[in-house]
Amino acid sequence: TPRVFSGIQPSGGLTLGNYLGAIKRFVDMQGSGVETIYCVVDMHAITVWQDPEALTRQTRELTAGYLAAGLDPTQSILFNQSQVAEHAQLAWIFNCVARMGWMNRMTQWKDKAGKHAEKASLGLFAYPALMAADILIYHATHVPVGEDQKQHVELTRDIAIKFNHDFKTEFFPITQPVIEGAATRVMSLRDGSKKMSKSDPSDASRINMTDDADAIAKKIRKAKTDPEPLPSDLDGLEGRPEARNLVNIYAALAEMPAAQVMADMGGKPFSEFKPLLADLAVAKLAPISSEMARYMQDPAEIDRILSGGADRARAIAAPILKKTYEIVGMVGAG
Numbered sequence: 001t002p003r004v005f006s007g008i009q010p011s012g013g014l015t016l017g018n019y020l021g022a023i024k025r026f027v028d029m030q031g032s033g034v035e036t037i038y039c040v041v042d043m044h045a046i047t048v049w050q051d052p053e054a055l056t057r058q059t060r061e062l063t064a065g066y067l068a069a070g071l072d073p074t075q076s077i078l079f080n081q082s083q084v085a086e087h088a089q090l091a092w093i094f095n096c097v098a099r100m101g102w103m104n105r106m107t108q109w110k111d112k113a114g115k116h117a118e119k120a121s122l123g124l125f126a127y128p129a130l131m132a133a134d135i136l137i138y139h140a141t142h143v144p145v146g147e148d149q150k151q152h153v154e155l156t157r158d159i160a161i162k163f164n165h166d167f168k169t170e171f172f173p174i175t176q177p178v179i180e181g182a183a184t185r186v187m188s189l190r191d192g193s194k195k196m197s198k199s200d201p202s203d204a205s206r207i208n209m210t211d212d213a214d215a216i217a218k219k220i221r222k223a224k225t226d227p228e229p230l231p232s233d234l235d236g237l238e239g240r241p242e243a244r245n246l247v248n249i250y251a252a253l254a255e256m257p258a259a260q261v262m263a264d265m266g267g268k269p270f271s272e273f274k275p276l277l278a279d280l281a282v283a284k285l286a287p288i289s290s291e292m293a294r295y296m297q298d299p300a301e302i303d304r305i306l307s308g309g310a311d312r313a314r315a316i317a318a319p320i321l322k323k324t325y326e327i328v329g330m331v332g333a334g
């Protein structure tokens with residue numbers, strides 16, 4: 001059976017980008033005859049400084065977000081990365097398989113380290129090797145991600161191919177990225193050329209999953225647009241990134257193709273479209289955010305779910321690590 005793995009960093013609050021690009025799709029894949037494993041990747045989060053108390057809170061909040069959005073911990077495996085040591089153990093092997101040049105080409109590394117690469121953590125540079133381990137420690141076949149993570153999933157494939165080649169084996173599968181739907185790249189509400197991101201300094205650039213109805217409506221009302229009304233087909237969005245972004249958000253929230261949104265909304269000025277989008281966003285997000293708040297009242301229950309998930313994850317990961325050590329020639333693994 002296909003096995004799906006994906007993760008999200010507890011590096012801040014969840015955004016609409018994380019919800020539409022990741023969580024919503026994780027939930028949609030659940031129970032459709034595939035095995036689903038979803039992770040709170042706390043070890044990735046600490047590649048940039050995280051206040052320890054904030055890391056704990058954000059880990060629980062992200063877990064609450066997964067649950068509130070409909071992830072069922074009896075159907076899917078849900079856990080935090082640091083509880084399953086096999087991720088870090090396989091990552092070391094992959095650090096020795098991957099090449100410095102491959103990491104140097106990663107756009108996320110270039111964006112996040114910027115001109116100060118010497119001051120970035122070694123972990124930030126090695127991030128994609130840990131991500132490859134996250135995926136391959138389960139022999140996952142499919143990885144649902146947003147567009148921004150495509151390059152890292154491709155690197156995961158390169159690592160599997162090189163490992164298999166170096167050790168003359170076919171042990172690791174060649175994983176498929178799954179990048180589908182209208183919202184694989186949700187853009188900033190202030191700048192249609194930048195992705196919506198939890199670490200953007202401007203709060204007005206994103207919708208947070210914890211925003212209340214007023215805040216959501218205000219951010220959408222103030223979202224950057226151009227003065228033209230909406231076109232009636234997708235071609236008309238060419239060269240209008242802000243308009244395209246709002247249409248894609250609408251389509252993803254309404255679960256309809258973007259072309260259908262254009263057919264319904266074509267000709268409307270933004271002064272009419274934005275309130276419709278705001279109402280839709282509030283209707284879809286408010287129940288999730290109140291459910292998140294409810295889960296957050298019982299952190300012990302969240303921790304219990306994560307540790308139960310970690311036990312199930314470890315049961316899959318441990319034999320795969322053991323076999324990897326054997327292939328590499330580590331004494332004591334056999």
Ligand code: AQP
Nearest residue numbers: 008009017018021022145146184185186196197198199
């Ligand atoms: N704007 C986005 N549109 C669509 N998908 C997105 N994802 C993130 N932003 C968007 C997807 O969410 C998943 C988890 O992302 P992550 O938290 O692990 O890392 P990220 O991509 O670095 O997210 P952020 O919000 O941009 O965090 P910061 O600001 O800390 O870097 C991934 O599947 C990602 O594609």
